[in-house]
Amino acid sequence: MKAMVDKDTCIGCELCTSVCPGVFSMGEDGKSEAITSDVPADMHSDARDAAEQCPVGAISIEE
Ligand code: SF4
Numbered sequence: 001m002k003a004m005v006d007k008d009t010c011i012g013c014e015l016c017t018s019v020c021p022g023v024f025s026m027g028e029d030g031k032s033e034a035i036t037s038d039v040p041a042d043m044h045s046d047a048r049d050a051a052e053q054c055p056v057g058a059i060s061i062e063e
Pocket of ligand 1: 012013054057
């Protein structure tokens with residue numbers, strides 16, 4: 001699984017970094033970014049939750 005953040009869309013609410021801190025982290029630009037290019041299996045569920053809960057739909061998941 002791969003997770004990507006569209007920084008142009010992200011509003012920096014930090015929700016994804018709370019829901020799935022193993023994958024998402026806030027960058028110096030105040031926007032979230034995926035800190036791992038290949039999401040470990042035990043984080044797939046949390047990564048999907050983060051993508052579903054992002055208020056602006058900035059996270060895309062590639063299974
Ligand atoms: S939940 Fe969405 S808007 Fe909020 S920091 Fe993460 S990617 Fe950005």
